[in-house]
Amino acid sequence: MGDSRNTVMGRPREFDIDEALERAMQVFWERGYEGATLSDLTGAMGITKTSMYAAFGNKEQLFRRALERYVEGPASYATRALEEPTARGVAEAILRGAVRTTTLPEGPAGCLTVQGALAASDGGRPAHDLLVGWRNDAGLRLEERFQRAVDEGDLPRDADARRLARYIMTVAYGIAVQAAGGLGHDELQDIADTALRGWQP
Amino acid sequence: MGDSRNTVMGRPREFDIDEALERAMQVFWERGYEGATLSDLTGAMGITKTSMYAAFGNKEQLFRRALERYVEGPASYATRALEEPTARGVAEAILRGAVRTTTLPEGPAGCLTVQGALAASDGGRPAHDLLVGWRNDAGLRLEERFQRAVDEGDLPRDADARRLARYIMTVAYGIAVQAAGGLGHDELQDIADTALRGWQP
DNA sequence: CGACTTATGTACCGCTTGGAATAGAAGTCG
């Protein structure tokens, strides 16, 4: 199945769409949805506004695509962490991933899903809601993973999976805020360790 | 001492400056520094742009004043909490205050010092830096309070005051993010309780 | 009263915003 024609009609695109998306992601990450102007974006992407509109639709859809890329790239630790064999390992992996991703030397400080649109005016509400939805999903997936750990006997029967998941996600978000404020990797990892020291489900 | 003339020259101001500041604070709180336009602000304040500029200088100075008001009002719990007799009580009071303030029924969800300018473009950098500075100060005051607790024997001699302070602040910021995402008072208090359950300095 | 001082309302400023229109460039087709 699949018409894998690698030649398409019309003038070929002169830029790499993945590379452009990567640059756009970085801009949104650093400045937030509303803080990133079309000029900022297309400037970093190395293309004109027309090309951007032709390839992505509009600013909001570009943000959507950039978020997808972020989730599958810098934030992919959130999904991988769920595969750790124990609930404790999952919690550790999530906080460790949050620390690493929010202090990536090649990326802006902080987390796109937090600072992309935490507060917004009317124009930024779609982006805000998109991020809230993603954060809620992430929390839910973690809750399900913890519930599984309860069912499997990895966590005590009376452990509250939802409460634990919300707690870990909250610490991760707090780490993102601290990273945006300039705290470095080691200081944040210290915080994560402190949070885990009190891990008693 | 002081020339407490309560009659000043010139046409008297027709609006209450405190009330106007309160409204401006709410707008910044909800939409962030860059998301709040002059029209949003003056509209909520019930005054014209000219009156706003005459009374406050410009948007940035208005934000500064609004932040002062926020710190002395909704965020005053952060200072009061330090007067609790025990370190544990201080931590509890801070998290409880964060939960309450980020879910105030009469105010926007979340915390102004977090969502006021977490990510920013060039124009929002002054506001961003202002908030980072305030958050760092708050963390430092908490650290000093915890250090005092160590010195007084309230906390074990080997407790790390800085680490504990950063941890509590991080949880508070995480709570602010969760509040901005729609979590309610009771759910957040659950998270705060979970964070405190693991409190073992 | 008239000089002075301060606040207000209107109208305006240059600039940037997200977005569209249009013409031409660069390809694949038959």
Next chain:
DNA sequence: CGACTTCTATTCCAAGCGGTACATAAGTCG
């Protein structure tokens, strides 16, 4: 070749941005 399709570059758009000029209103002062 020429028809067709797609991307690119330039130009332009109305609306909104933060901020200002200016005339006028409303007070205190001598």
